[in-house]
Amino acid sequence: MLRIRSLSKYYGARAAVNDVSLEVGQGELVTLLGPSGCGKSTTLRCLAGLEIPDSGEVWLQDRLLAAPARRVQVPPEQRRVGMVFQSYALWPHMSVLENVSYPLRSQKRPRQEVIKRARDALELVGLSGYEGSQPGNISGGQQQRVALARALASECSLLLFDEPLSNLDVHLREQMRSEIRDLQARLRITTIYVTHDQSEALAISDRVAIMQDGAIVQVGTPREVFERPATEFAATFLGKVNLLHAAATGKREADLREQFRLAGGGEVHVHTGGTGGPSAEGTAVRVGLRAELIRLSRNAPAAEKNVWKARVERAVFFGDGIDYMIAIPVGRLRVRTPPYDQFRVGEEVFASIAPEHCFIVGSTPQPARQEEVSR
Ligand SMILES: Nc1ncnc2c1ncn2[C@@H]1O[C@H](COP(=O)(O)OP(=O)(O)OP(=O)(O)O)[C@@H](O)[C@H]1O
Ligand SMILES: [Mg+2]
Structure with missing residues (x-):
């Protein structure tokens, strides 16, 4: 298990990593997800020992790896941490086997053991038979497998991935x-995986940590962060949200549905699921409606809550689905439907969303605009 406590790293006066705390359980995979420059790589580099943090502590099991206040900074090669980068960082003049065994050889282990572990690692990643190949003569995916085998060969207790798949094609x-x-x-193997690709993060993780400006703003299972984002930033970063x-x-109401008055008029019902009482009357919030969870229909839907008359303003077909912009009495909404839900521009429709599919985030002071559509 990995424990990061109040980790900070400054470049000049600017915090690249700002008071990050995170615990990752044995065998758990946690993703750091966030926009470019939010501090993902710097966090990983502090864990790997490639950067010296300014404050905080890093523990791997019961070993203290870094703690500037205690003058502890274990060098990278003694951390038992494996790292896989976006650029595969293979040595072009060495064979695949030499690349994988290099860290073991530099630890001066017996030759027989080094060869066996390197071959075992290559087998794990499906590259048996490529021992003698040069990195320049194998595909990008195979090169990334070599980098993974190299990380695995040295018996690491923590695996770090920094956007390992960004150079590969979609398939x-x-x-x-x-x-x-x-x-x-x-x-x-306990793993931290860095990406700025939201679907990759949701697909691969036990938990996702969303980062903004060097800090973690929310940690949760893929479902939790998607369905109940903690902040506006988390809401808009993950998916398409109105x-x-x-x-x-x-x-x-009895089933924990709270009523909110929309700034443009009318009401919206949100299943807040919260314990304690409802939000105090007048509390300003922002109600989040995911584009994928809004339904469009020609006839009035059976549901009586959260139904609006709408007019289709724009429709973009993109294979997997259709992206609509619709006008409702209180503003405009972005809606994403399956590809067979076809409506014409100008058509009058009904838009609806279940209270369970709405969420609220605390509001920032109310700007003049009534609604905003993200991404
Ligand atoms: N060696 C450095 N010297 C000065 N500033 C740095 C250095 N490395 C990173 N930074 C700054 O620290 C911040 C965080 O950078 P980092 O590389 O950790 O971001 P990231 O989340 O990995 O971004 P990306 O998705 O683009 O890889 C950025 O503002 C970056 O410019
Ligand atoms: Mg990075």
Whole structure:
């Protein structure tokens, strides 16, 4: 198990990593997900020992790896941490076997053991038979497998991946991510995986940590962070979300559905699922409606809550589905439907969403605009 406590790393006056705390269980895979520059790689580099943090502590099982306040900074080669980068970082003049065995050889282990472990690792990643190949003569996916084998060969207790699949094409990326996941689960190696691809993060992780400006803003299972984002940033970073300004009415029904008054008029019912009482009347919030969870229909839906008359303003077909922009009385919504839900631009339709599929996030001061559509 890995424990990161209040880790910070500054470049000049700017915190690249700002008071990050995270616990990752034995065999768990946690993703760091966030936009470019939010501090994902710097966090990994602090864990690998490639950067010296300014404050905080890093523990792997019961070993303290880094703690500037205690002057502890275990060098990278003694951490038992394996790292796989976006650029495979293979040595072009060495064979596949030499690349995989290099870290073991530099640890001066017996030759027989080094060869056996390197071959075992290559077998794990499905590259038996490629021992003598040069990295330049194998595909990008195979090169990334070599990098993975190299990390696995040195008996690491922690695996770190920094956008390992970004250089691969879409199909290979999906195949490799399930291979990585299967292997990681089978070997039960504690893993931190960095990506800025939301679907990759949701698909591969036990838990996702969303990062913004060097800090972790939310940690949860893929479902938790998707269905109940903690902040506006988390909501808009993961998927396509409509955020509407609203105020609590203080009314709640027996099934934990709270009523909110929309800034543009009308009401929206949200299954807040919270314990304690409803939000105090007048509390400003933003109600999140995921584009994928809004339904469009020609006839009035059976549901009586959260139904709006709407007009289709734009429709974009993109194979997997259709992206609509619709106008409802309180503003505009982005809606994503399956590809067979076809409506014409200009058509009058009904838009609806179940209260269970709505969420609220705390509001920032109300700007002049009534609604915002993200991404
Ligand atoms: N060696 C460095 N010197 C100065 N600033 C740095 C250095 N490395 C990173 N930074 C800054 O620290 C911040 C975090 O960078 P980091 O590389 O950790 O981001 P990231 O989340 O990995 O981004 P990306 O998705 O683009 O890889 C950025 O503002 C970056 O410019
Ligand atoms: Mg990075």
